[in-house]
Amino acid sequence: MGEVETVSGRIDAADLGRTLGHEHLRSSSETVRFNFPHLYDEAEEEQIAVEAVEKAMSHGVKTIVDPACMDLSRDVGLAQRVVEKTGIQLVMCTGIYGSHYTFIPHYFENRGPEAMVDAFVHDIEQGIQGTEVKAAFLKCAVDEPGITEHVDKVLRACAETSKQTGRPIMAHSHPGTRRGLEIMDVFDEEGIDPSMVQIAHTGDTDDLDYIEELLQRGPFIGMDRYGLDIYLPTAQRNATVIALVERGHADRMTLSHDACATIDWFPREMIGQMVPDWHMGFIFESVLPALHEAGVTEEQTEAMLGDNVHRWLIP
Numbered sequence: 171m172g173e174v175e176t177v178s179g180r181i182d183a184a185d186l187g188r189t190l191g192h193e194h195l196r197s198s199s200e201t202v203r204f205n206f207p208h209l210y211d212e213a214e215e216e217q218i219a220v221e222a223v224e225k226a227m228s229h230g231v232k233t234i235v236d237p238a239c240m241d242l243s244r245d246v247g248l249a250q251r252v253v254e255k256t257g258i259q260l261v262m263c264t265g266i267y268g269s270h271y272t273f274i275p276h277y278f279e280n281r282g283p284e285a286m287v288d289a290f291v292h293d294i295e296q297g298i299q300g301t302e303v304k305a306a307f308l309k310c311a312v313d314e315p316g317i318t319e320h321v322d323k324v325l326r327a328c329a330e331t332s333k334q335t336g337r338p339i340m341a342h343s344h345p346g347t348r349r350g351l352e353i354m355d356v357f358d359e360e361g362i363d364p365s366m367v368q369i370a371h372t373g374d375t376d377d378l379d380y381i382e383e384l385l386q387r388g389p390f391i392g393m394d395r396y397g398l399d400i401y402l403p404t405a406q407r408n409a410t411v412i413a414l415v416e417r418g419h420a421d422r423m424t425l426s427h428d429a430c431a432t433i434d435w436f437p438r439e440m441i442g443q444m445v446p447d448w449h450m451g452f453i454f455e456s457v458l459p460a461l462h463e464a465g466v467t468e469e470q471t472e473a474m475l476g477d478n479v480h481r482w483l484i485p
């Protein structure tokens with residue numbers, strides 16, 4: 171199948187093993203962190219990230235894909251330290267999340283799309299943030315506000331970079347507003363092979379008609395927010411995955427939590443109360459037994475935690 175770039179260098183697809191396709195070592199506001207670093211305890215954040223990764227590894231996970239990009243505090247230094255301490259195979263990306271899923275900074279606003287493409291290609295070919303760690307894929311985000319002018323620029327820059335470098339794309343989506351279909355419209359216009367696209371957060375809905383319509387367009391879909399019951403409770407996430415397996419789509423889904431070892435969007439104690447199941451072990455402890463009980467085979471769940479992610483990651 172080929173090789174993929176990780177924090178510790180290129181790894182053969184055959185060595186990726188059990189993989190969580192969408193987790194974060196950290197999510198935080200870059201603007202707040204840069205201006206008020208005293209609000210953050212970097213050593214404590216690193217320790218919590220190490221513990222989160224170790225929990226996943228205790229369930230046999232060998233590889234974690236972390237789609238942190240611009241606006242999510244992507245930090246290659248943190249990634250390198252966590253990799254060194256845990257031995258996890260960590261896959262990083264390049265791209266832009268977009269402030270409030272709407273805006274890009276003036277730097278990119280007032281330059282042509284090639285400025286963004288150049289930045290992305292740099293991360294893929296030269297390395298991220300002054301290191302030799304290379305981005306393995308592209309990330310963009312379309313949420314409830316839709317494909318604004320700025321978001322459109324990011325999507326098309328990701329598409330152009332993908333065409334230049336052969337790297338796949340992950341798009342954050344808001345299935346409640348059927349954004350996955352609009353995202354596919356843009357990538358179709360740009361001539362992107364749909365199997366190089368993963369529509370993240372598709373598992374936030376149990377609208378099977380929407381998901382079927384999206385799958386017909388050819389992307390992989392992320393059932394990747396297990397434990398985030400505030401968007402959709404686990405039982406409904408499971409029922410959706412089971413129904414899609416019954417309809418023959420076990421080879422198009424990825425399973426993950428979108429867990430953030432630390433996230434500054436809310437006070438920490440509030441997160442623990444809001445989403446107690448939101449951690450990198452939840453799928454193994456609670457989801458897989460329920461899926462298997464309902465007749466989903468181990469081979470199918472392992473594909474969703476392995477081969478499906480790998481086939482998207484290494485087109």
Ligand SMILES: [Zn+2]
Binds near residue numbers: 192428
């Ligand atoms: Zn995420």
